[in-house]
Amino acid sequence: MNLSKLLSPDWREWRSEFGRRTVIGIPFIWMLLFFLIPFVIVLKISFAYTEIAIPPYSSLFEYADEALTIVLHLGNYIWLADDPLYLSAYFGSVEIAFFGTLFCLAVGYPMAYAMARAPKQWQSALLVAVLLPSWTSFLIRIYAWMGILRNNGLLNNLLLWMGVIDQPLQILNTNVAVYIGIVYAYLPFMVLPIYSNLVKLDNSLLEAAQDLGTRPLECFFKITLPLSRNGIIAGSMLVFIPAVGEVVIPQLLGGPETLMIGKILWQEFFNNRDWPVASALAIVMLLVLLIPIMIFNHARLREMEERS
């Protein structure tokens, strides 16, 4: 840089550079500080001892006699591996999330398909109709099902009145209720990506195939379904990932047989106040979800590239 430029700096340029740095800096630092670094802290505390103190965990680093001791306590992870409760909770979560996602797909795909095929002037209204419930309080929507599924609730009364059953069915506080809750809460997240994928589908492909004598069902399996793959992946991940960590649905609709890791973590943290074990549970949950999250990010990036 030459001297004259240094002596009379171009303020305008300096200001725009400053503005640029601010725009980059503030959101970047915010997300770094409040999203990424917290995970590092969870990792750190998952290696700590549980102590009866405030905060209720030991420190990893000890500096005494000019020696820095780092104690990594693996006991929390060994504890998780030893107790069959945690292992079955992880499997239970993945199982419930997996089948919940399948049910969502089974209901959501035809819905999205029908929306994409509906007359143009209806599509916008249908879309809002599907999305509106997801704006309404999650808690309230789950609560609504408690009233319906109870032993003396609406569904049982209806079935008794119709003579289908003689005795009320126990639905609330079972896994059936959890599945209903998951499909109900997450259905819009499945419908939306699939719909937006299907609506972009080039109709001339289908017409060409039909002109060449392909049957409608074959058309669907050979053209429509493969082309909506990105939508299916995105929708499935939007349901599966949050469903694995679901807390509210198993607590309100599930029963003692419902073992889900979100619920266990919640109890470990709030009831037992065992922060290190809760941290270890969160780290393992994150590891379980790492691959689905990567698939989701990949599908999103590909979708964005295709558009531009």
Place this chain on the structure above:
Amino acid sequence: MTGKKYSFSNIVLGFGLMFLYLPMFILVIYSFNASRLVTVWAGFSIRWYGELFRDRQLVDAVITSLEIAVSSATSAVILGTMAAYLLNRYGRFRGRTLFSSMITAPLVMPDVIIGLSLLLMFVSLSTSIGWPEDRGMLTIWIAHVTFCTAYTTIVISSRLREMDISIEEAAMDLGASPLKTLFVITLPTISPALVSAWLLSFTLSLDDLVISSFVAGPGSTTLPMVVFSSVRLGVSPKVNALATLIIFCVSLAAFVSWWMARRADRNQRAAYQMMGRDQ
């Protein structure tokens, strides 16, 4: 193919919509039930709404929740605008991939993990540097801004991408500074997206239970926390009345958001933006 009215998919769509709306509809009807027993219909009454407003704890929680929702939605829109600008106008910069994954990750990250990690972060900070002293409104605000920013960035980003960049370039060629261009050209053009993003964050913040439960301290009880603790005890007509009010307010906010976005560009993107999912 479009001709068939009673195709399999149309029937599923009909039942699907019924499945989505029926539970809430039932809830609304039963909130006007005079009986204390939730299952027995004993005539029309609005007494539960009256009891709702006499519940001091509930009213306080509503005020706390609204304060947090307004401030976090506003901050999340500002932060989201910056982040969207960064992702769409700055081309490649160091750490772009890291940044865009940090922005999208909260969309799918389970709430328990976000809540726990933020709480442990706050506790570590307060033991090492003494800030924040207490957990309360401030920590809830930080947590809500963090996850709402993910949504606002996506809503604003999709609008910014569609905007004709040549208008900005023209303004700058004519001598407007980048800051002036931002305030005179860019922000007014994307204002419908800003409104939708604000409303979306507002409802997300108002609705959040899990993250708030982790980072809240004594004396900062939000509405979902009160609802959750009473819901765990079972179904009550008072909660039905509260639920009806929430459904009403949220529908109104959603409708306004949709209407604003639709007026701005009369196509279906409007409805996606409403959800913060730009697909």
